[in-house]
Amino acid sequence: MNTSTAAAFPAGCTAFRGPLLHFIGEPGLTQPNPDSYEYHADGLLVVADGRVLANGAATDLLPRLPAGTEVGQWPDSLIIPGLIDTHVHMPQLAVMASYGTQLLEWLETYTFPTEARFADAGWSADQSQLFLDLLLAHGTTSALVFSTSHKVAAEALFSAADGYNMAITTGKVMMDCHAPDGVRDETEASYSESRELIERWHGKGRQRYAVTPRFAATSTVQQLTYAGQLVAEYPDVLMQTHWAENHAEIAWIKELFPERSSYLDVYDHFGLLGERSVLAHGIHIDDVDRARLAETGTRIAFCPTSNTFLGSGLFDLASARAAEVQVGLATDVGGGTSLSMLATMAEAYKVCQLRGQSLNPFQAFYMATLGNAQVLHQAADTGNLQPGKYADFLILDRTASPALRLKHKADRDLQGMLFDLMILGDDRAIRRTYIAGQCRYDRESTKGAALNACISG
Incomplete structure (x- = not known):
């Protein structure tokens, strides 16, 4: 878990709140090793200058945000690395x-x-x-x-x-x-x-x-x-x-x-x-x-x-x-x-x-x-949301399609949530895509709608 010191985050940072998952090791093909990942049902990702500053429980990190910091709220989504x-x-x-x-x-x-x-x-x-x-x-x-x-x-x-x-x-x-x-x-x-x-x-x-x-x-x-x-x-x-x-x-x-x-x-x-x-x-x-x-x-x-x-x-x-x-x-x-x-x-x-x-x-x-x-020999810069890495990440929509909505439950366990996204998910589940902290795809934007039209023919 990426915990904090008491120091406040710098001015100009941005934050994203919602369920948050990333991996720090290989889970294994059958029964996953619980030490291979970090999951926060109410997580916070803090980003500045294109890099991850911190990730962890929202209750731990919110007090360190400067007054007026923009916090994106994604309670029904899932924040993961790109x-x-x-x-x-x-x-x-x-x-x-x-x-x-x-x-x-x-x-x-x-x-x-x-x-x-x-x-x-x-x-x-x-x-x-x-x-x-x-x-x-x-x-x-x-x-x-x-x-x-x-x-x-x-x-x-x-x-x-x-x-x-x-x-x-x-x-x-x-x-x-x-x-x-x-x-x-x-x-x-x-x-x-x-x-x-x-x-x-x-x-x-x-x-x-x-x-x-x-x-x-x-x-x-x-x-x-x-x-x-x-x-x-x-x-x-x-x-x-x-x-x-x-x-x-x-x-x-x-x-x-x-x-x-x-x-x-x-x-x-x-x-x-x-x-x-x-x-x-x-x-x-x-x-x-x-x-x-x-x-x-x-x-x-x-x-x-x-x-x-x-x-x-x-x-x-x-x-x-x-x-x-x-x-x-x-x-x-x-x-x-x-x-x-x-x-x-x-x-x-x-x-x-x-x-x-x-x-x-x-x-x-x-x-x-x-x-x-x-x-690809790029794990020093990408692959998870550890501090210092590029802020390449996604906001996944857990109810993006009729099938996903049918399976969605507020108390769905993590394995079930991931399996639903893995088996039933597709491009519709991508709500936002960030590259080095910059939103490069937004499903709701004009460009996002145009690309979705391109994808769907």
Whole structure:
């Protein structure tokens, strides 16, 4: 509990009162560890200069507020840290929920033609802004994002995120083979342009760079070598790619890299595994793979809605955690079917159910907040509401839909409240989204209404 000294908070602070929850450790998949979270049925969050000053029981903190301090009242809501997405594609909004294919055909039919448009700087700028606005409307305050193979697309996303003071990690996609004109890049240019983007954007404000080979099949040996070289030259950047998502994909990798012992060994050989590497999917893997992931500190992004929508398979969350592999939760839009991390939690629960595993709501909310911050090496700044961290947080509406209103009870216990939001919640439950203490999405505002209209078609 973040208790106080007797000193008053500084003038100019703001405060938010209501039920408040954040995590300080991992609850566990089955019975949650009660020491892993802090919950105040009548809580207060105090913010100044974009950072959290304090959180705790309202009765303890209210006397420390200067006279006249603005206090937002949210008694029927839930104040939580902003949600974090560990794998999502900025250019794929338009192909979300496209019909009738599995992974490789889906890329050829929908993804590559859509991404070709991002060679245009104006289109990239417009779509980057829309993408960030939609993330905020869904309660996502930071993310690890795939851009496209066009330098201008990564530039546009970095610029838009910097304008919002929003923590985004992205990079130019490296893809120099087995891809059509318009999205295929040039081997040497992919390296030099990535370096230029790193030098310009990595560490600028809250922006960070991720070396981004799409997946092993769309990069030559030389390009994968360059990707590993970038990781070695800039050891504090992240690395993101796709891995072991689909049986046909895995068979193709085996044909392309017969000298390697496994799909994971391809990335290992080129120096792309490590604590700052996030591999999306990792469905069809074995204990040898999990041991190597744990040994190197490499993380997996679990993408349940895309895995079920594309018929890829059911991720084995329990085995990954038993092997001490760090696992993030991700929407993977556009293969994924929603930008909502609440909807993603619901699908993750169903995947675990189909595997005979448990995913309690405490663990799900942990994964989407502090857990994902740890996966992305940003827990020093985000993930919970400890003093000193950026004030990235949400006001969740516990009665946002008819189904949630039906389940809502004044005396609902915390686990039940979280489970209702996790299974029945979606973008409608996002009342407000704050980035560094600034309200960047308000459901009731004109912009919020316009975005909701966009979301609903």
